[in-house]
Each structure stands twice: as structure tokens, then as C-alpha cells.
Amino acid sequence: MNLDDALREGMSMDGALGIAIVDYESGFTVAKQGGSSLLDLDVAGPALAEVVRAKLRAIETLQLDDDIEDILVTLGAHYHIIMPTEARGNGASFTAGQRQTLFLYLVLDRSRGNLALARRHLRGIERQVRS
Structure with a gap:
């Protein structure tokens, strides 16, 4: 599956407002679908x-032997989900020393979307993007 198809699939979720693939080292948006003037x-x-880099520094500073599976930011009107595209074990995760630097970013309308279903759907898209 190519990136555009994967992102279109992400936009098919109920409440999806925008989805992107971003490089966390550079901050460059590799591909995107949706968004608006209020959601650039x-x-x-x-x-x-920067959020991802800060969390990775915190994990390293605390000497935690763990990975980030996803990062969720809950706002009054939206859910913002950051999910890495590199596999480790059975799922994807960020690891301080790994070289894969891409993540999926999904913005979901809180009143129309289902967070649990969106995370599950996004995990499926992540698997398609990295394969």
C-alpha cells in the first residue's frame, strides 16, 4: 500500500480531521491528508x-527499559494521536536508539470519533505503511 492510500484509509475513520506522516528528527511532514486552515x-x-524528542529524552533520563507505543493528547474538541511506524516486538514503538524516525499523526473530532477504534485502525495503517 502506498502512503496516499494509507492516509486516505485513515481519513475514512469517523471523526478524522487530518492525518500525516512526520519525521520526528526533522519535523518534516512526509505526507498528509485532510487538515484545514485551523489544523495545519x-x-x-x-x-x-519536539514532543516525541522530549518524551524520548525523559525515558532515557529515567533509565526506563520501555518504548513509546503511542502518545495521546486529549483536548476539549479533539484527540491527537502520535504513533511510530517502526516495529519492535509485536507492535510499533519509539526507542531512543533506533533509526526509524517516522510517526503517524491523527487528529480526531472528539464528538464524532471513537478513540479505541481509532487507535486500533491507526495501528493497522501503521503496519501497512511500514511493510
């Missing part, structure tokens, strides 16, 4: 990349 996915990419 190109502007969000660098800011979210």
Missing part, C-alpha cells in the same frame, strides 16, 4: 516532533 498539518509536524 505542516505546522503541527515540527511541534509534535
Whole structure:
């Protein structure tokens, strides 16, 4: 599956407002679907990349032997889900030392979307993107 097809599938979720693939080292938005003037996915990419880098530094500082499976930011009107595209074990995760630097970013309308279903659907898209 190519990136555009994967992102179109992400936009088919109930409540999906935008989805992107972002490089967390550079903040560059590799591909995107959806968004709006109020939800600029190109502007969000660098800011979210900093969130990922900060969390990885925290894990390293705390010497936690664990990975980030996803990051959820809950706002009044939206859910923002950040999910890595690299597999480790049975699922995807960020690891401080790994070289894969891409993540999926999904914005979901809280009143129309189902968070549990969106995370499950996004995990399926993640598997398609990395294969």
C-alpha cells in the first residue's frame, strides 16, 4: 500500500480531521491528508516532533527499559494521536536508539470519533505503511 492510500484509509475513520506522516528528527511532514486552515498539518509536524524528542529524552533520563507505543493528547474538541511506524516486538514503538524516525499523526473530532477504534485502525495503517 502506498502512503496516499494509507492516509486516505485513515481519513475514512469517523471523526478524522487530518492525518500525516512526520519525521520526528526533522519535523518534516512526509505526507498528509485532510487538515484545514485551523489544523495545519505542516505546522503541527515540527511541534509534535519536539514532543516525541522530549518524551524520548525523559525515558532515557529515567533509565526506563520501555518504548513509546503511542502518545495521546486529549483536548476539549479533539484527540491527537502520535504513533511510530517502526516495529519492535509485536507492535510499533519509539526507542531512543533506533533509526526509524517516522510517526503517524491523527487528529480526531472528539464528538464524532471513537478513540479505541481509532487507535486500533491507526495501528493497522501503521503496519501497512511500514511493510
